Amino acid sequence: MSDAVVSEIEVPLEPLILKLPDLAREYFIPENDARDLLIRGWETAVEHFLGDGALSPNEESKLLLLAHQFQLSEGELDRNGAFSRVAKARVIRDILKGNVPGQLTAKKEDLPFNFQKAERLVWVFNSVQYLEDRSKIKYEGGSHGVSFRLMRGVYYRVGAHKGEAVRRTERLHVDTGTLAVTDKNIYFSGPSKSFRIAHSNIVSLTPYRDAVAIVRDSATAMPQIFVTGDGWFAHNVLANVAHLDS
Template sequence: MGQCIYCGKPAGFLKKKHKKCEQQHEKGKSEIISLVGKIGAAGGDLHQLERSIERVASMSFIDKNTLKSLLVSGWERAVNIAFDDGLLSEKEESALIELKEHFALPEEILDKNGAYSKLEKGAVLRDIMNGTLPERIKIDVSLPFNFQKTEKVVWVFQGVNYYEEKTRTRYVGGSQGFSIRIAKGLYYRTGAFKGERVQTSETVYADTGLLGITNKHIYFAGSVKRFRIAYNKIVTFEPFSDGIGIQRDAQTVRPQLFETGDGWFTYNLIRNLAQL
C-alpha cells in the first residue's frame, strides 16, 4: 500500500498521491506566487504576508525548499507587474527591495531569469529620464576604454556581438561561352557586353566584445574592432528585440548593429543618454 507524497496517508495500491491532495498542492503554489507578486509590486504589510504564506503552505503540503522557490517566482512576478506601464517607480523599487530583504532572497537566485537585472535597468532608466546620471553600475572587469575626463560610465554590456552592413557587388547577364578573336587584342564586340552590376547589402558578423555606454559616447572593444562613437554623430537609432542599430552621419559609414540580448533596455538607455 503506497502513501501519498503530500499528506502521508495511504494512497492505494501502487499509488503515490491523492488527486485531491495534488490539486490542493498546486492551488497553494499558485496562491503563494500571486500573494507575493501583488504585495511585492504595490507594497504592504510583509509580516501579514508571511503569515498568509505560512497558512497556505501548511494547508497545501508545501515544504520549505518548495516555498523558497515560490517566493522567488512571486518576486519575479512582482517585477513584471511593476513594469506593466513600462516604467519602474521609486515606490515600486522600494517595495521590491523590502520584499527581497524580508525573505532574505539572494540576488543571484533572483537574477536566474533576469528579474533582478531588470529591476536595476529600470532604476537606471528612471534616473536618466529624471536628468540624473545613475551611480548603480558595479564593474567587475577591467575596461579597455580611454574615457575623457568628464565622462561617466553608465552601463557595460559583456559578450556583445557586433555586426556591420556590407555591400556585395556581382555581375549578371554577361556574355557566355567561348571568346572569338575579332582583331588583334580584341575578342568581343562592344555590343556583346550586356552584363549588369548588381549591388546587395547584407549584415555580417564582425566581432564580439565589450560595449561601454557613457554619458557622451558608445564604446566597443573586441579582439578585432575597437572604436568610439559620439552621440552627436549618430543620426538614427533602430530598435531590435535583442539589440540596437545605429547610423552615423558620415556618408561612407555603413549601419552598425550591437546584439546585447536586451533591445528594450539598450535602445531606451542610449536614446535617453543621447538627449541629455
C-alpha cells in the first residue's frame, strides 16, 4: 500500500488509547517505555510529513491531535527537536502565504532594538554567534637586503624589498547576541556589536548546516555569518520574508 493511500486512512484514536495500557501489560512493556514509543512514533510522523520540505495544515492538525490525545507535552515532543521543526515549518508556510507568523511569543518591546514604525516582527534567534570574513594582506618572501660599508659611518643597502603581497581571508567570531527578523530588516545586538540591515540591501544568501551568510549590496562587502543552529530555517525565513504583504 502506498504512502499516499496510508496517509488518507483515518484511524479512530479513542479505542487505541483505551487499549494501550492492556497492550503494554500483555507484552510486558513498562509504562515509561510505552510512552517513549509514542513519542518516537510522533517524531517519525514529523519526519514523514516533512519529507517533502513542507508541512500542510492538515498534516499539522494530525500531529497536534496525536499529541493532545496521548497527552504528550511540548517538552517531551521536543527532546530531539521534532516539535521545534513543526513550529518552524508552520512559520515558513505562513511566510510563503504572505502572512506574518502569529505564534511568536517574543514581543518587540522586550527586545533591544529600535524598530521602525509599523515594522512587523517575524522571528527571533537567541544566542547567535556573529562571524565576519575579513581580508588581510601579508607580504611573503621579503628580504632585508645586504648592507655594504662605503666609508666610515656611511652604509649602502641593496636588495631590500617587502616581498609579494598575499591576500588572505579570515573568519572571525565578532560577538554573540540576539538576531531579530522583521518584514523590513534584520537586527543584531550583542555586547560589542549592534546593527540593522534592510532586506533590500542583501544581495545574496548562503545556507550552511547551522548558519546563514549574507552579503550586502556593496563593492567591498564581505560575508556576514549568523550561526543560529538551524541554517535551513534561517535561510528560508530571510529568503522569503521580504516578500510579505505590506
